[in-house]
Amino acid sequence: MNQAIGVFDSGVGGLTVVRELRQRFPMKHIHYLGDTARVPYGTKSARTVERYALTCQNFLLERQVKLVMVACNTASANALPALQASTSVPVIGAVHPGALAALAASRSRHIAVLGTLGTVRSGAYEEAIGQRDPSATVVARACPLFVPLAEEGWGDTDIALLAARRYLSELFENNDLIDTIVLGCTHYPLLRDVVSKVCAELSSKPVQIIDSAAAMVTQAAAHLEASAQTDGDARRGALQCFVTDESRMEELAPRFLGETLDSLETVDL
Ligand code: DGL
Numbered sequence: 001m002n003q004a005i006g007v008f009d010s011g012v013g014g015l016t017v018v019r020e021l022r023q024r025f026p027m028k029h030i031h032y033l034g035d036t037a038r039v040p041y042g043t044k045s046a047r048t049v050e051r052y053a054l055t056c057q058n059f060l061l062e063r064q065v066k067l068v069m070v071a072c073n074t075a076s077a078n079a080l081p082a083l084q085a086s087t088s089v090p091v092i093g094a095v096h097p098g099a100l101a102a103l104a105a106s107r108s109r110h111i112a113v114l115g116t117l118g119t120v121r122s123g124a125y126e127e128a129i130g131q132r133d134p135s136a137t138v139v140a141r142a143c144p145l146f147v148p149l150a151e152e153g154w155g156d157t158d159i160a161l162l163a164a165r166r167y168l169s170e171l172f173e174n175n176d177l178i179d180t181i182v183l184g185c186t187h188y189p190l191l192r193d194v195v196s197k198v199c200a201e202l203s204s205k206p207v208q209i210i211d212s213a214a215a216m217v218t219q220a221a222a223h224l225e226a227s228a229q230t231d232g233d234a235r236r237g238a239l240q241c242f243v244t245d246e247s248r249m250e251e252l253a254p255r256f257l258g259e260t261l262d263s264l265e266t267v268d269l
Helices: 015-024 046-062 073-085 095-105 117-122 124-132 146-152 158-174 188-202 212-226 249-257
Strands: 005-009 030-034 067-070 110-115 137-142 180-184 208-211 239-243 263-266
Touching: 005 015, 005 046, 015 030, 015 212, 015 249, 030 046, 046 067, 046 073, 046 117, 067 073, 067 212, 073 095, 073 110, 073 117, 073 124, 095 110, 095 124, 095 180, 095 208, 095 212, 110 117, 110 124, 110 158, 117 124, 117 137, 124 137, 137 158, 146 158, 146 188, 146 249, 158 188, 180 188, 180 212, 188 208, 208 212, 239 249
Parallel strands: 005 030, 005 067, 030 239, 110 137, 110 180, 180 208, 239 263
Antiparallel strands: none
């Protein structure tokens, strides 16, 4: 069996990254950990998020993964240096790939980032974008209601539309040059259509929507190809899913993953 890719998130949202991974690397084996006992990370302090993220990563490293993907923007924004410093295995976060994709898409260099409170508070996207292009303007907005809307399966309803209008109108009122929006949270791809619709209402110019989950997989692809690790077994890779609390993972997973889970195990970290 080829060595698996390890992916973790605070809960179910990171399955949007797994979905992308399985589309691009169908043969790869994946170990996914959702820290459902301690979700949400988005409202917690940076110190706590770092502590939780390190225990998640250690669990995956014990399972001999060859690559760790931090499929949680809050953990990436607050804990990536500590995660990378604690292992020789490559660790990919969500923020840098999202920042790079935003810079590649933006012409005006005015970029908005939507994320959890923890991601916005960290300033990680501003830093990642500013390092590459100090002339870029970045505004970040926490959209906490998007997470429960996505989990409830209400990502494309009128309620989501109202919430998106409320969050985004302020952004465009203050800056009508924004031409790129980063969905800087693993849950937000489920509201992509609604965000896109609201952008069309609020801006006279086209606005590009960047999905940090897809951007992460692009970075992982470069990594896997560079180290000749793309060739797995000649059958579809297994997805082993672990949670720290049974909660609603089995019910919610198909919404984020696009398929039902074959294997689900509850673990204590
Ligand atoms: N997974 C988190 C993120 O991408 C969202 C959910 C949470 O707050 O834990 O930021």
